[in-house]
Amino acid sequence: MGIEAVGELVRFAVRTRLVDIPDDITEFVKGLILKTVAGMLAGSSMPAGRKVAEFVREVGGLPEVGVIGCGLRVPLWQAVFADAFLAHASELEDDRFRSGTSWDITVVPVILPLAEKLKLSGEDIVEASAVGLEVLSRTSQFFPQGHMGLTVVPGSVGPAATAARALRLDEGQTRSAFGLAMSGVPVSYLNFGTDAHYFETALQSLNGLVAAELSKHGMSSNPDIVAYLARLLGEDRVDAKKIVDGLGVQWQLRDIWVKKYPCCFYTHRYIDALLGVMKEEDIPSGQIESVTVHVAEGAAEICNRPEPQSLGDLQFSFHHALAAAMLDKDVNFSHFTEDKIPEPRFKEARSKVKVVIHPEWASTFAMDTPAHIVVRLSGGRELLREKRYPLGSREEPLTKVEFRRLFHKFVSGILEPQQAEYAADALSNLEQLTKEEVENFIKTITVVDTFV
Incomplete structure (x- = not known):
């Protein structure tokens, strides 16, 4: 055959x-x-x-x-x-x-x-x-x-x-x-x-x-x-x-x-989810205390780069991509330049992003499991979002x-x-x-x- x-x-x-x-x-x-x-x-x-x-x-x-x-x-x-x-x-x-x-x-x-x-x-x-x-x-x-x-x-x-x-x-x-x-x-x-x-x-x-x-x-x-x-x-x-x-x-x-967005695709559903909740709830970046990213064990771990040291690190970092979305409500080429590595506002925003890896979610293909984020606001309120497909998928x-x-x-x-x-x-x-x-x-x- x-x-x-x-x-x-x-x-x-x-x-x-x-x-x-x-x-x-x-x-x-x-x-x-x-x-x-x-x-x-x-x-x-x-x-x-x-x-x-x-x-x-x-x-x-x-x-x-x-x-x-x-x-x-x-x-x-x-x-x-x-x-x-x-x-x-x-x-x-x-x-x-x-x-x-x-x-x-x-x-x-x-x-x-x-x-x-x-x-x-x-x-x-x-x-x-x-x-x-x-x-x-x-x-x-x-x-x-x-x-x-x-x-x-x-x-x-x-x-x-x-x-x-x-x-x-x-x-x-x-x-x-x-x-x-x-x-x-x-x-x-x-x-x-x-x-x-x-x-x-x-x-x-x-x-x-x-x-x-x-x-x-x-x-x-x-x-x-x-x-x-x-x-x-x-x-x-x-x-x-x-x-x-x-x-x-x-x-x-x-x-x-x-x-x-001009960064690793493993970050995209999370960016979509964060931008979506910020728009829905009219949340300014200053009110975000933390963003917790829940990912399956496996391929997506390559984007767990809390302290990027190079342009490549920036493009493959949950922390930086979500910091850009948090700060500017978009992610574009202007966010991926080496001067953003030491920039104080990006360093502070990146520090708000936490990545939790779930071995029990491991699957054959990298995005078989939905993207989960938890956005915690300064008043203690938590907003949970789950996104299985990104905007731009067949669905x-x-x-x-x-x-x-x-x-x-x-x-x-x-x-x-x-x-x-x-x-x-x-x-x-x-x-x-x-x-x-x-x-x-x-x-x-x-x-x-x-x-x-």
Whole structure:
């Protein structure tokens, strides 16, 4: 059954057309592309993003395609690597958590440079993105977050599906691309909060592209993803039927949660809960005596960082993210700069946040258990809130207007207002763009240089 399931997945990747994709899925895919472009633009202005931009600038090579937000033209492989790094450096990746992790930050950075090089239409971009996101969602659904200290396994098959589609590979070539990409780099929990975290996911994108290009040149492989995963996890934990059940009808990519704050996703439901109770009860930050965060033992513990010492620590700290929400009733890039580490008001607010870890809540997947917070006010009153799903999940979806609002929030100060509105319009109507309109759009987001 394993290899047969892979064959069905390959046929889906090659044959699916825009008319086969439900309208709501098309809209959601466009929303994810919009968010990821915002993340790449924002990532280009981050310290880690500047490092990778300088790296590809120094390596040089043929000026084939642009790098988003960097004012650079470099070879295709370098652009894909850099764009993927930038997409994650902003900490704006959109993730699925209720089963094995899948996300958009390794798929979208593959298709945009390919679209520029191959002169693809907007419809081509939407099709390739939808296919890649769905393949990634279905192949990565079995690997639990944090198993063996890793996540997103296999992480490069989805990007390979996107690249294969853009390159117009046939079923045999796409099958080979899946096998070549299968054992690509996983994501290590040890690297959360460091630049290596972004490096690993950028390699997943690059590996997918290289796998597709090698298969185009006749490279062979064994694409039995089911057997590969069964040997890692045990045969009882991998069900080939789940890879293809409802394929093309029940879209697993829709289970991806949309990030609204540039920090680790493990903090988001707690931020939503705190902002919600502050709004409902009209609570000024000065009245909050403490915020107690109750988390399950396991992956979320990586955000138990009461005294952050670096930018990465800030982005992976319950204490800092909730301090920002407490103080400013929002969480944005301005809160994640190294000058916030010693700032007295943030130090005081962070000291109000307590994390309680519950071993009895441990589960296979990191966010199977609801997020619990207790907000204690200066008068002794306690407010309890529980949030199972974040705003931006399938259960609490964002509207088109909310997607656009996030885009403008994250590109403010990077794109001029007119450029931002043009880009948002283009991506909101992506499937209607001609090849020439795609070329103009990509030029807009690649010629801007955040180094200036």
